[in-house]
Amino acid sequence: MQLFFDLLIAIIIIITAFPAVILLYSRKIRKNCWEYKHKKSSLTISIILLFFTALTVYGSFVEPNFLIVNKYNIDLPNINEPIKIVLISDLQAGKYKQTNWTKKVVNKILTLTPDLIFIGGDQIDNENYNFIELSYLEPFKKLSNQIPTYAINGNHEYGVSCFYGINEKCSQTGDMSAETKNVFEKLNIKYLINQTEKITINSSSFYLFGGDEYWAKKLDFSNLKNRKENIPTIALIHNPSFILDNHPFFDLVLSGHTHGGQIRLPFVGPIGRVDNILPSKYYQGVQELSDNTKLLVTSGVGETGVRARLFNPPEIVLITIK
CATH class of the missing domain: 1.10.287 (Helix Hairpins)
Known part of the structure; x- marks a missing residue:
C-alpha cells in the first residue's frame, strides 16, 4: 500500500x-x-x-513533519481547580512515523507540562502485522515516568477496518491489541479496556472511562454502573462513530480515528474519509451532541494510507478542564 x-x-x-x-x-x-x-x-x-x-x-x-498544539478550554461540573490534559491519537507507528517522530511528540508534550496524558488509540499502523512497529513506542516511557499516562485501543491495534459500518463486512489484517497493551504496560502506561477509573488531581475528581474499539465490536459500557459519586465522566474512545448508536451520557468524549480527513480543503472540509457513515462535522474539533455531551476529536499525530496531510498538520491537543 x-x-x-x-x-x-x-x-x-x-x-x-x-x-x-x-x-x-x-x-x-x-x-x-x-x-x-x-x-x-x-x-x-x-x-x-x-x-x-x-x-x-x-x-x-x-x-506531515509539522507538529502543532491546539488548545481548548472546556467547562465541566464540579471541577474545583483547572486540570491540564494532553490528548494525542493516531500515532500510526510504522512506515511513516518511527522512533524519532515519537521522540518529537514526547518532547513537545513535556514542554506543555500537563497534569495528565491520554493516548487515544491507533498507536501502531499494523498494516502488515509487523511487530517492529511496537519498538517505535519506546520513547513514551519518558512521559509515563513523569506524568500519569493512560491509553486505549484503536482499530489498528485490532487490524480492523469497517468503511461501510460495523454491520457490514469489515477487513482484517492481524490482531496486535494484546501485544500493544503489553508493551504500554511495560512502559508504565495505564491501558484501559472498558474500564472506569476515578482520577483525583488538583483538588478535583472525575471518572475516566477508557473504551475498547467500536469497529472491533468490543466497546462495552457496563463498567460505568460502578460510578457512585456526583463527579464528571470523561470517556476516552478512539472511534467517534459510536455516538451514532445508543450510548450513555458523558460529560466529555475524547476521540481520534478520523485524522481530520488528513487532507482538508477550504470550504470543503475533510477529503479522506474513515467511513461513509460519520458526518464530516465530527472529524475535528469540539461539537456538542443532542444529549449535551461534549465531543472533542483530534486529527492525530500520524498518517495512514497516503503519506500526506494538507491544511491539517499533526496536532497535540491541550485541554484545560475547569
Missing part, C-alpha cells in the same frame, strides 16, 4: 511538473510554437501546473 501511494505521488509530480517545464522552455526558445506565440496563456498554465506540483510536495513531505 505504501508503494502504491508513493507511486501515485510520484506520478502527480511528474504529470504536473514536466509539462510545466516544457511549456516554459518552449515559450522562451521555440519561436514557431504555440507557447511562444501565446506567452501569457502558456505562463498561466505553467504556474497552475507548478502550483499543484508544489502542493503535492508540500502535502506529502513538508506538512
